[in-house]
Amino acid sequence: MADILTPTLGESVSEASIAKWTRKVGDAVKKDEVLVELETDKVSLEVVAPADGVLSDIKAGEGDTVVPGAVLGVVTEGASAAPAAAKPAPKAEKAAEAPVAAAPAAAPASASAPAAGSATVAIPVPTMGESVAEGTMGKWLKKNGEAVKKDELLVEIETDKVAVEVAAPADGVLTISADEGATVTPGQTIGSIAAGAGAAAAPAAAAPAAAPAAAASANTGSAQLSPSVQRVVTENNLDAGSISPTGPKGNITKGDALAAVGAAAAPKAAPAPVAAAAPAAPRADQPREERVKMTRLRQTIARRLKESQNTAAQLTTFNEVDMTQVMALRAQYKDAFEKRHGVKLGFMSFFTKAVINALKEIPAVNAEIDGTDIIYKNHYDIGVAVGTDKGLVVPVLRDADMLSLAGIEKGIADLGKAARDGGLTMDQLQGGTFTITNGGTYGSLMSTPILNAPQSGILGMHNIVQRPMAINGEVKIRPMMYLALSYDHRIVDGKEAVTFLVRVKEHLEDPQRSLLDL
Incomplete structure (x- = not known):
């Protein structure tokens, strides 16, 4: 008998998963014939038969994790091949x-044959x-x-x-x-x-009565729905079969379901006054308190935010920006911009450009601390905070300094959609150098954002509010926004933080500065 052993997997690789057996127990095999494929986090490996004979035992099935030297199976040398069904894999x-x-019990013998x-x-x-x-x-x-x-x-x-x-x-x-x-x-x-x-x-599927069968057929396609999509469909009494899927492999995404909710809600707007006249429903059927386990994402958000507070010397400085010029420029060119580039012109591209210009002047805000070292970043990967039904995520827009306004808008739109549909990859969530968060979309007037560790700065945008301002000795109504920069005081001094925020303000109040690289 010859053991089939897991080979050495390479430097720093300590385990592998069995991807596929090419032979079944009882099959005749030849020496050096490929019997099993292994997958590691770096490469795929093939394991061959150590001798001629019969594969007499499989000790690790597909999907199992094995380490170098582990016995995967046994080849009995010189044995004859057994019938195919004599000994199935474990x-x-x-x-x-x-x-x-x-x-x-009464089913014919042929019913169990496939199994x-x-x-x-x-x-x-x-x-x-x-x-x-x-x-x-x-x-x-x-x-x-x-x-x-x-x-x-x-x-x-x-x-x-x-x-x-x-x-x-x-x-x-x-x-x-x-x-x-x-x-x-x-x-x-x-x-x-x-x-x-x-x-x-x-046969088991045909056993239920006609009514349950009809209910099952009404939910055709529900097996293709992820839990988050299924929740939207169930809560809004949607017909999954009528939703047009846009996800991979024909799956319905959460965005598809929410679009269907909006379409279904439009015709129902007229009866609203009748519903408003109904008395408020009692809460007798609801528990007074409910304990729900935090999701892993929520646990991680809580842990990382608290670690950020405990590790960094966080401080926040504020300023305000007059959005008149940006809003006028956007209003003038938004239609032509969308027609040319296929994406709407928003405020995020202006803020991203302003932030990158300020980061180039104040590199400490784009750096991070690693032990007793400071790592200065000469690239600008901007994290954009996105709120989802599962919690806050921060996908990263890579090399944003190399993108045009249209490229930034497209990149942010794609990341936002992927975040809400649950389609973000790990690479899209790692490696940011600075973060922008926009609480203004929810109506926030002012806030003190928490650093996204190990970054040293985060810019908080807020609601645009019409306020009276003194302009050249006259009181005028202007669209104003408060800006908040939270920074790590261990690496960024107060002077640098204030200067950074002033530069962002200058580029937003005079967008032409970006074109002239001033």
């Missing part, structure tokens, strides 16, 4: 049990991004023993940064091994699919 036995047990001979495909936890070591299982969209289709959305795994969707790797019957709320790690097997066993699940 995980196939477990996966086949659910469909067989669910079959009625007995089917191959088991593991459902592993995908790689969730750099520095993300674990996630929390969301609600399964299919039940244990239910038939599924390849690429059908099965479950969302929530991490402290993004939500990761897991789709079915094959057609077949689902076996769940990780329940909702469980903590899982990349490569861990959370379930399996008995490929080709879908026929066994068919």
Whole structure:
């Protein structure tokens, strides 16, 4: 007998996941024939047969995590090939049990045949991004023993940064091994699919009465909905089948669902007075208090903000900017701008340009502290805070200094849409050098934003308000906005912070300065 061993995986790589076995237990194999493919966070590796013989045992199934030197399986040298069904892979036995047990006693023998001979495909936890070591299982969209289709959305795994969707790797019957709320790690097997066993699940699907069947058909396509989208559809009594999907693989995104809500709400605006006359509903059916576990994203937001407060010497300085010139320029060219570039001209591009000019003059605000060193950044990756239903995220607009106003507007629009639809990648959330947050979209007049560690500065924009101002000895009404710069006083002095904010003010009150590089 010859053991199939996990090879050395390379420098700094301590484990790998089994991606695929090319042979089943009982198959004849030849020496140096590829038997299994391994995946690491850097490369994919092939493991070959150590000798001629029969693959007599598989000790690590697809999706399992293994370390160098671990035994993956055993080849019995000189043995003859066994019948294909003589000894299924270890995980196939477990996966086949659910469909067989669910079959009625009177069912014909052929109904269980697909399950007995089917191959088991593991459902592993995908790689969730750099520095993300674990996630929390969301609600399964299919039940244990239910038939599924390849690429059908099965479950969302929530991490402290993004939500990761897991789709079915094959057609077949689902076996769940990780329940909702469980903590899982990349490569861990959370379930399996008995490929080709879908026929066994068919009799069970026909068992319910006609009414439940009709209700199920009304929700056609709901299996493709992520939990956040399903919540919007359910709360607003939408027909998932009537929503046009724009997501990958034909999935309905949250943006699609919200657009459908807006379209459905428009015709219902007229009956509003009748509804207003109805008495307020009592709250007898609601609990006085409700305890809900914080999501991983909310826990991470809370932890990072508190760490930022505890680590940095945070201070905030304020100024106000007259938005007259920017608003006039925007009003004059917004139609031509949108027609030419296909995106609306907003205020964020002006603020981003103003911030970058100020950062070039005051580099300490674009730097960070690492121990006893200061790291000065000669690139300008601007984080843009976006509020979502799951919490605040800060996607990063890379090399914003190289972009035009149109490029900035397009980049911010794409990041905002991805954030609200849950489609941000880990790369889009890391590495910012400075952050801009706009509380004015929610009506904020003034605030003191918290630093997005390890950055040393964050600019808070606020609501534009018509206020009386003294202009050349006369009182005039001007559109004014308060600006707030929170900064790390360990690296940025008060003089630098005030100068930075004054430069931002100057570029906004006289936008031509940016064109002339002044």
